[in-house]
Amino acid sequence: MAGMPRSVTEMWSSAGSTIASLMFLWAILQQYCPYELRRYIEKLTHRLSAYFYPYIKISVHEFTADGRLKRSEAYSAVEAYLSANSSRSANRLKAEMSSRDSNSLVLTMDDHELVADHFAGVKVRWVASKIANPTQPGLYHPAQPERRYYRLTFHKRHRQLITDEYLPHVVRVGKEIRTRNRQRKLFTNSPNYKWPTYKHTMWSHINFEHPATFETMGLDPAKKKDIIDDLVTFTESREFYSRIGKAWKRGYLLYGPPGTGKSTMIAAMANLLNYDVYDLELTAVKDNTELRKLLIETTSKSIIVIEDIDCSLDLTGQRKKNQKWVSDEERDGKQIEKEIGGGRRDLDPAAAAVAAAAGGGVGSSRVTLSGLLNFIDGLWSACGGERLIVFTTNYVEKLDPALIRRGRMDKHIELSYCSFEAFKVLARNYLKLDEEEGDDHPMFATVERLMKEMKITPADVAENLMPKSPLDDADTCLSRLILAMEEAKEAAEMEREVAAARKLVEEKEKKVVGMVNGSPENGVAMLPDNGVAPH
């Protein structure tokens, strides 16, 4: 103070004494004034300050008054909105582990920190603050955390702009950031005995961390683009769907032989759109009512998946009664074992039995075809919105036409054997090709030729391209693939020859039987020594 002019020092000391006297007066008033008079003075002061103070304040509290357990959505949206802004301009920040990526931190503004924001040329201020909880912790009242809130301050004259445009903008952007940053989940409706939860939800979940993307999928580029465009158009068509009076959902049927990338594509879809995945195990659903409950508990921005739909439901509308059977179809050399009781091919019989005993639905499910049809496009299917329903099957021709008609399964996608274009995508992903080689490794021509002569699934290509030791380079992996293709081609040729020979024998046998039946007396005696009838 020594260097200050005398008048300023005097001004400060007189201001100080005035404040002290005012506070003293206020204390006296509080003690001796009747309650009504005090209220009146308080109201008057508020009005007076509102008259002179030109700013408006809006608070967004972390917990709403009605449900303290649930974090307010508005608070979360503002927090997300400000986190991008505050990490650039605030001086004191809070760092928390990202829920999406356990190796990164998310920065938000620390308590009592202030950040400015600009909207349409108007400056506003946000302050993060907290109120200490006044209740003392006791035996029946555990310590309550402080109540946090964000306070927005802006000038009166911008009231309309802020309430009509700025706040909706903050909520929209905040929600978008939250959707982008959220940890996506993979839900399953497994029987409760497996994962008992205190909340009686129908779904159990883990974090969804499948790394598949459309870039890594071996598919023809045109087909890939078509699927991506379809998905992106769907997500951007909210208004369109409401205008045409249709629920905002879309059904995809993925069909094709095993190992052609149906499950991988579902993961790629979820990663592209940032959706959760609900893997619906149809055979664990007790009845149609339970199916509806499961549907209601799904959220928007999600994919509901029913894998191997042909194994889960009898298409006459009745569930198959057998606990387990082995089908006699043999397609493309692969014997497919079906667990009708357990639905999925990979369920082991013991687990199926345990689940059945637990009433988890295996063997006791009474979901009907009509229940499933209603699940897909009945009245209840519209709740939530922005959902994809995906069925996968190896045998599209086995499915009831009602199940896969357009409107239920809007887009049918066939995933088939690996084409040369698809192979090139896989090779680029799996092999460390030299820069100058790019898409044209000298061995590609052989692969292309072989692909025209035989069928190979992307799964088999991927397996052969996978390095099996640190020393494996592109040449080794490609040689292995070519060898495998040549062997498979030879095996297929041999199989074809055997099949042709067998057919010939069968035809000849038929002829002989015909001849025998034609001359009942001595037909058998007419056969030559080798047992084959002459032409």
Ligand SMILES: Nc1ncnc2c1ncn2[C@@H]1O[C@H](COP(=O)(O)OP(=O)(O)OP(=O)(O)O)[C@@H](O)[C@H]1O
């Ligand atoms: N088109 C593809 N692009 C990239 N990888 C693929 C492709 N198809 C299959 N794969 C690879 O093969 C493996 C099996 O694929 P996936 O599980 O998606 O096949 P699927 O069609 O679901 O088979 P299934 O009918 O037996 O369920 C995956 O690990 C994946 O890496």
Ligand SMILES: [Mg+2]
């Ligand atoms: Mg699959």
